[in-house]
Amino acid sequence: MIPVCRIDDLPEGEAVRITVDDHTPAIAVFHAEDGGFYAVDDLCSHQDASLSEGYVEGCLVECPLHAALFDLRTGAATCLPARRPVRTHEVAVIDGVLHVRPAVREDAVA
């Protein structure tokens, strides 16, 4: 798992964007308003916008470009214009540090 930050450094309603390597799309890590931590692909499934720059509403994030909503728990697009989900990634808190395990891309070569 990849360490992101101390949980105290990511207030509720905020997000941070992380990059893993040249082959892995950037990941947006959120502290949602339900107190939970969630990670989804940073790139909106509609066009080229960074979800880490969006607006957190409960367990949803609103894309900053055209206001599509994504459920942070499932990655589902719950509001047009986005129709496709974004991938979710596993998160864990270990000794007060938030970690992310990037999901394996379906098009990745084994």
Ligand code: FES
């Ligand atoms: S780029 Fe996100 S809704 Fe259009």
